Amino acid sequence: MTKQVVTANRLDDGLAVFYKADDSWHNSIDQASQVDAGPEAEALLAQASDERNQLCVVGPYLIDIDKEGAHATPVRYREMIRTLGPSVRPDLGYQAK
Amino acid sequence: MYKYDDYDQQLVDERVEQFREQVNRRLSGELSEEEFRPLRLMNGVYLQLHAYMLRVAIPYGTISTAQMRQFAYIARTYDKGYGHFTTRQNIQFNWPKLVDIPDILKDLSKVQMHAIQTSGNCIRNTTADQYAGASFDELEDPRPWCEIIRQWSTMHPEFTYLPRKFKMAVTGSPSDRAAVAIHDIGLRIRRDDQGDLGFEVMVGGGLGRTPMIGKTICEFLPKEDLLSYLEAILRVYNQFGRRDNKYKARIKILVHEIGAETFADLVEKEWVHIRDSALQLPQSEIDAIQAHFTPPPFEVLPSLSSVFADKVATDQAFAYWVKNNVREHKQQGYAIANISLKPVGGIPGDISHTQMDALADLADQYSFGEIRSTHEQNLVLAHVKRDDLYALWQKLDAYDLATPNSGLITDLIACPGLDYCALANSRSIPLAQRISNRFGELDRQHDIGKIQIKISGCINACTHHHVGHIGILGVDKKGQEFYQITLGGRADEHAKIGKIVGAGFSTDEVVDAVETLIDTYLNLRENKEETFLDAFNRVGEQPFKEALYDAR
Ligand code: SF4
Numbered sequence: 001m002t003k004q005v006v007t008a009n010r011l012d013d014g015l016a017v018f019y020k021a022d023d024s025w026h027n028s029i030d031q032a033s034q035v036d037a038g039p040e041a042e043a044l045l046a047q048a049s050d051e052r053n054q055l056c057v058v059g060p061y062l063i064d065i066d067k068e069g070a071h072a073t074p075v076r077y078r079e080m081i082r083t084l085g086p087s088v089r090p091d092l093g094y095q096a097k
Numbered sequence: 098m099y100k101y102d103d104y105d106q107q108l109v110d111e112r113v114e115q116f117r118e119q120v121n122r123r124l125s126g127e128l129s130e131e132e133f134r135p136l137r138l139m140n141g142v143y144l145q146l147h148a149y150m151l152r153v154a155i156p157y158g159t160i161s162t163a164q165m166r167q168f169a170y171i172a173r174t175y176d177k178g179y180g181h182f183t184t185r186q187n188i189q190f191n192w193p194k195l196v197d198i199p200d201i202l203k204d205l206s207k208v209q210m211h212a213i214q215t216s217g218n219c220i221r222n223t224t225a226d227q228y229a230g231a232s233f234d235e236l237e238d239p240r241p242w243c244e245i246i247r248q249w250s251t252m253h254p255e256f257t258y259l260p261r262k263f264k265m266a267v268t269g270s271p272s273d274r275a276a277v278a279i280h281d282i283g284l285r286i287r288r289d290d291q292g293d294l295g296f297e298v299m300v301g302g303g304l305g306r307t308p309m310i311g312k313t314i315c316e317f318l319p320k321e322d323l324l325s326y327l328e329a330i331l332r333v334y335n336q337f338g339r340r341d342n343k344y345k346a347r348i349k350i351l352v353h354e355i356g357a358e359t360f361a362d363l364v365e366k367e368w369v370h371i372r373d374s375a376l377q378l379p380q381s382e383i384d385a386i387q388a389h390f391t392p393p394p395f396e397v398l399p400s401l402s403s404v405f406a407d408k409v410a411t412d413q414a415f416a417y418w419v420k421n422n423v424r425e426h427k428q429q430g431y432a433i434a435n436i437s438l439k440p441v442g443g444i445p446g447d448i449s450h451t452q453m454d455a456l457a458d459l460a461d462q463y464s465f466g467e468i469r470s471t472h473e474q475n476l477v478l479a480h481v482k483r484d485d486l487y488a489l490w491q492k493l494d495a496y497d498l499a500t501p502n503s504g505l506i507t508d509l510i511a512c513p514g515l516d517y518c519a520l521a522n523s524r525s526i527p528l529a530q531r532i533s534n535r536f537g538e539l540d541r542q543h544d545i546g547k548i549q550i551k552i553s554g555c556i557n558a559c560t561h562h563h564v565g566h567i568g569i570l571g572v573d574k575k576g577q578e579f580y581q582i583t584l585g586g587r588a589d590e591h592a593k594i595g596k597i598v599g600a601g602f603s604t605d606e607v608v609d610a611v612e613t614l615i616d617t618y619l620n621l622r623e624n625k626e627e628t629f630l631d632a633f634n635r636v637g638e639q640p641f642k643e644a645l646y647d648a649r
Contacts, residue, residue, distance in 0.1 A: 013194040014149035055126050078515060082146050086516040088444055088526045092177055093147055
């Protein structure tokens, strides 16, 4: 079963963030809740998109991830770049830490 | 350059405060994202992969040193220390926080800048020849006309919700450095047989999914009729442009579907009603705007500068920079200096805040306090005394701004691509860097000569890859980055859409493919003077195709 996480951009600073089922948003994809694609994922997305969250983030959506466990890796390269930062500026974005 | 009057300043100031309120209402939940999105876009605020992006308008690519210093300040204070010059002569900041943007806009308004007309389905910031007012072949400075268009088009109530975005470019020279033929409207200043100056009007150029070269619908438009004629074009487009399909909504599709002649007829019919209206430009008004663009106080200088000649003869590195980056000026004793933002292996168009500050100082010292941005993602000091070129070059070099590659293979144009852009299919910058590194050796670049490579990360074609001599389009093939090559395009006065040469190349293959094209050219050119494009036009695509695919 494909695993998914919910991602969005934070409203005030625009940074890429990832959703945890306790209703919190995180800079690291590793903190995100991993759920099965399908009804479970849709339910998580609905929760992440509720009225209160619309005040925290912009445009929540589901992405496929490759691994379960501590390190989730997005399947699509686009999403990988969002979890790290620009590939041409390793000094910027989350990867810089 | 143009200075805001009270109306301009008031309009921009009010807009900043209006946007501040809109941001507050979004943060408080009074506005939903759906309601807020079009409002932020009208103020140049995009949401990209990592953060918001603010695109600031640089009208016709002319920047004062106070403005450049303000860019540096903004990059340092609110962003991550750099900015990115775009292919529409604008600048983008890649990391601003939404909550800071009203303050950034306030800071911009202090130097007469804003981010209006950098997004949305309106008439966008008008672009122009970066050598305006300096080029020896110029008939007239195009910038007063761009300014007149700016004043007419900014927040024009009738044209705020067009079917799609609308871009214009103006050139005042027969050699077209503004790529007017690939704009929704391209204006070329020309003379009629009486010797009067007016405009050739082209419509329906554009790239993207359906690339088209603009068609001339008016061979000669008298100057005083410029705004009424433009308004007539926009009215026809606003009425008949397609709103049912985003991909068919640009004016090029309308012109293509009904034909340029029918389109021109519709414009004529509309024009009759408004030609003698308040849109007709009185000479006094034209004079008043032109007065903002009078030539700077040039000194009377001898045509030959012994200081300059001596340095060229004794310093090879300087001589190369002069050969590649310095262009002839209309004023004797002066020159145009191209400042490359393409260091070998660097990120095309990026500039740090320290470089911005340094360049502002150099422009104050050597070029009447003015800088130009180019649609090729470079900068220009337009009026430098030949005597000063050596000192300027040395100082540029100290800030890594003296790369001697203007017009050569490493002067390539690349969009932000998948490293930043939410619409991208693949990365552009790393490919640009790899090509730049592959061909970076200067002797090799000189051997290859003039050539333009343009790389877009998706079919929106922000770098105009269709009109690159070599155009590269990044696509997504089953989740992998893939690159399609077009050959033989050009954006100048002989504008032409390049042809896709064949199947695309993987990330691993594409730099070798470019090298194969270059080697093929070097082997078949008649002599060193025959450029890549000339050779391509002589022999056609076949030898290039064979070289790329026969070995596969
Ligand atoms: S060409 Fe595509 S990827 Fe590149 S900047 Fe434009 S929209 Fe983004």
